[in-house]
Amino acid sequence: MRTGSLIVLALQAASSVLGAPQATSTAVPSSDPEEALQQLQALNDAAAQQAQDAVSSNNSTVASRSSAGGACTLSNLKVRREWGTLSKQEKKAYISAVQCLMSKPANTPSELVPGAKNRFDDFVASHINQTMEIHYTANFLSWHRYFTWMYEKALQTECGYTGTQPYWNWGITAITGLENSPVFDGSDTSMSGNGAVVPNEGDVVIQTNNGLPPIVLPPGTGGGCVTSGPFQNMTVNLGPVSLSLAGGGVGTNPDGQFAYNPRCLKRDLTTKVNQMFANASAIVSNILVPRDIDTFQMQMQGVPGTGNLGIHGGGHYSMGGDPGRDFFVSPGDPAFYLHHSMIDRVWWLWQSLSPRDRTQGPTAIAGTRTFLNSPPSPNATLDDLVDLGYAGGPPLPIRDLLSTTAGPFCYIYL
Numbered sequence: 223m224r225t226g227s228l229i230v231l232a233l234q235a236a237s238s239v240l241g242a243p244q245a246t247s248t249a250v251p252s253s254d255p256e257e258a259l260q261q262l263q264a265l266n267d268a269a270a271q272q273a274q275d276a277v278s279s280n281n282s283t284v285a286s287r288s289s290a291g292g293a294c295t296l297s298n299l300k301v302r303r304e305w306g307t308l309s310k311q312e313k314k315a316y317i318s319a320v321q322c323l324m325s326k327p328a329n330t331p332s333e334l335v336p337g338a339k340n341r342f343d344d345f346v347a348s349h350i351n352q353t354m355e356i357h358y359t360a361n362f363l364s365w366h367r368y369f370t371w372m373y374e375k376a377l378q379t380e381c382g383y384t385g386t387q388p389y390w391n392w393g394i395t396a397i398t399g400l401e402n403s404p405v406f407d408g409s410d411t412s413m414s415g416n417g418a419v420v421p422n423e424g425d426v427v428i429q430t431n432n433g434l435p436p437i438v439l440p441p442g443t444g445g446g447c448v449t450s451g452p453f454q455n456m457t458v459n460l461g462p463v464s465l466s467l468a469g470g471g472v473g474t475n476p477d478g479q480f481a482y483n484p485r486c487l488k489r490d491l492t493t494k495v496n497q498m499f500a501n502a503s504a505i506v507s508n509i510l511v512p513r514d515i516d517t518f519q520m521q522m523q524g525v526p527g528t529g530n531l532g533i534h535g536g537g538h539y540s541m542g543g544d545p546g547r548d549f550f551v552s553p554g555d556p557a558f559y560l561h562h563s564m565i566d567r568v569w570w571l572w573q574s575l576s577p578r579d580r581t582q583g584p585t586a587i588a589g590t591r592t593f594l595n596s597p598p599s600p601n602a603t604l605d606d607l608v609d610l611g612y613a614g615g616p617p618l619p620i621r622d623l624l625s626t627t628a629g630p631f632c633y634i635y636l
């Protein structure tokens with residue numbers, strides 16, 4: 223019932239934006255990419271309105287549960303936007319802040335992680351360290367929400383950035399192609415472009431390690447070092463740990479997962495993978511179809527054995543390269559944070575369709591504390607702490623990380 227009325231709201235929002243009544247219903251994900259993009263925007267319009275209403279009345283259960291932070295109000299509510307909608311100046315400010323983070327000394331002690339050379343690397347090291355306890359686990363979404371938020375906060379407080387963390391809408395790049403998009407076109411207002419062309423790369427084979435058949439992906443259009451844009455000279459310091467290579471095989475640094483291994487940033491933009499797993503229909507379907515958090519997060523990460531990477535894997539593997547195809551080291555590509563902001567946006571949209579049971583209480587999370595429960599572990603609870611290590615911030619219970627307008631957070635998406 224509740225979902226039904228929201229869908230009406232979403233439709234009204236779509237109609238007012240588009241200036242004409244829509245015959246299609248957002249109750250059913252459209253298979254047409256353009257139409258699905260409009261559905262996504264309608265869902266976002268409704269969610270943004272609902273969040274602003276909740277924050278402004280400040281008497282809703284969603285807005286008033288602030289425990290770790292101050293109250294979230296309309297005056298301090300932040301808005302995260304799609305990269306392509308930012309002005310040139312806004313994009314450059316974000317890029318400069320990321321470069322600033324890469325120029326600051328690491329907080330991680332070098333005897334713990336010799337490869338963590340700068341503040342940006344603190345985030346990579348923390349992700350490597352916890353990879354097997356933050357994917358296909360109950361804390362997958364909350365951990366990455368806090369992680370992305372802490373990164374945004376580091377850009378703001380340590381590098382003077384006044385904007386918010388932008389996101390990359392994969393539904394748009396599935397239509398335009400990655401190489402032509404503002405995110406990856408290689409211009410000085412992009413997150414840098416493709417890697418140099420490596421001919422005849424061969425397929426990418428993702429090993430699953432749990433007795434299931436590997437997932438075979440086509441190679442991209444690059445494969446070598448990134449040669450354009452703001453990050454063409456950046457150095458990747460950590461990894462590889464488990465890098466799926468074009469042509470098959472897995473790259474691993476024999477000196478260990480925390481060793482110093484300076485090398486270029488590689489990309490292998492693969493629009494095909496973007497289109498297969500993270501097109502707008504797949505995004506809308508991930509929001510509208512799952513009725514519980516377990517189904518939602520499994521669809522998003524790809525149900526093992528189906529050969530589907532989900533929208534999460536679809537975004538990651540469409541960037542390709544090194545560390546883009548490395549499950550552990552992926553935050554070493556600065557585009558990671560635009561991808562995970564979009565992941566967070568999809569969770570926020572799904573939560574907005576039934577906020578009471580999706581942002582609090584036992585139905586808001588599901589799963590154990592280990593990767594696909596291997597090795598077996600107890601179910602996580604709302605009191606489990608999310609600890610980002612030297613990336614920063616105090617360890618916080620999952621329950622504080624479930625709403626973007628309560629607890630420490632105060633932001634929405636447009």
Ligand SMILES: [Cu+2]
Pocket residue numbers: 349357366
């Ligand atoms: Cu991750």
